[in-house]
Amino acid sequence: MFEWLDYAFMNRALLATSILSLSVAPVGAFLVLRRLSLAGEAMAHAIVPGIVIAFVVAGLSVYSMIVGGLIAGVSVALFSVLLANKTIIREDASLASMYLLALALGIFILSAAGSAVPLKSFLFGSILGIGDDTLMLIGATAIITLISFAFILRPLIVSTIDPVFYESQLRRPWIVGHLFMFLVVLNLLGAFKALGTLMAVGLMILPATAARYWVSTITSYLILTFAFALMSSWAGLIISFYVPKVPSGPAIVLVAGGLFILSLLFGPQGFRLTSQIRGSSKRSTDKNPETANAALINQKRTKAL
């Protein structure tokens, strides 16, 4: 029954996804709380051309991936903020335009340059063929993320609940938001290697949305998000071990999706929610275009459900 433990590649994959879960859980939780889930998805695709160009120019290595991915991720984030502030298009539309462009460009260059990396591992990741350097990347990402969160957790909470109050309390309030976006890109790189560009955000967002249905304090939220991410990783890997031809990335995300649906049905704040969510209709009159957008999207998604 436990024969999957006998394989070195399975052990490495289990170790890598366990560390990755620890790292992406707080990032995913705050992406959800800050209404940036879709922005996270867009960023996961936006880093692709940076990585591809780095592979073509500097060869296949984790380091070229980090440099290319960070440059692409940060510039797409800055550019979409610029577009949202300086032109009529709002942040969601500018992000969507940027990531479609970036994803197409990445796959175009990858195919044209005839890279040694198969397209499939770009799209779905290669968690079962994970090397020492990737394990190091994931480990370093986790250490940086957890140490950063120790410092920014409180400011992040305050700035998410009440942004103007937060700004009124600090001298350099923008640092925390920027550091958080940097952590998002960093974790996407780790997740990208394991799950591919299409599934990278899956391990961030789905455990976080699922956990939100059960809890109402931030500490329990972060812990449960991690637990769900870990469960998804392990169950997904074991399923892909037993079911032939199933890539592990989609299997992991599918388990996370299953947890989401179960939470939606049985969690006290899912469909069973008896207390009315107050003040939700106010959201669309939000003055901040960024949050107003996200709120509108959220409302539409809620209705679609």
Place this chain on the structure above:
Amino acid sequence: MLLKASQLALGYAGVPLINSISFQIEPGEVLAVVGQNGAGKSTLVKTLLDVIPPLHGTLEWPEGKPQSIAYLGQRTEFDRRFPIRVRDLAAMGAWQRLGPFGWLKADDQEMVEAALQRTNIADIADEPLHVLSAGQLQRALFSRAIVQDAPLILLDEPFTAIDQTTESYLLGLIDDWAKQGRAIILVLHDLSTVLQHCTKALLLGNNEALFGLPHEVLSPSNLVEYGYLSEAQVGWIETMYTKREVANQKDMKLEGGAHV
């Protein structure tokens, strides 16, 4: 004197909303900021908080800038779905004193409990925010302001969409703050509240500002000139002023000519 603003020009990205605001506030005073939508009331509040820099002019703090300024913003900027309890929201007022790692000490915790009692929401202290009514949420935000324990308190339209009971309860709290020697700057629309609870008024409109005693600044002719009321609306406010004068004269007789 706590704060003196001279010749402030306010606005975003070089486009001025208001050209020249001058006012001052002493400890124990309640300053009302009144003006039409878009007159620059919230911009003024954010400038005082250092969130937006003034285009021109100076802000002086003769007794030194306070370590902490309490702030209660408009609720459209607030996220009620965040997983946090009422008690933790109140404790957020102590956040600046605690830093990233400090825990709430015993006296901070007592302060939070006392603030929840004072705002009359101790019974819902463990509820999440999304189940609160507008009035309950506002009481929770007032308890956070209590915990902040600041010499200057800025309240931006705190009574919008709040029922009368809660409003008068919270106004009592504002009166208490003033008695404790704190200065309060209050953005609001209800002129009768301004006349009853505020010691000074600042009227903003048509790119200009007027500062002084409430009943002088908010005279019917000023309110029309600064675009706050139309000619047609002036009638009822004149009635209100006359009634108030009669009432004041009665008070003065009763209290032997004491200053109101």
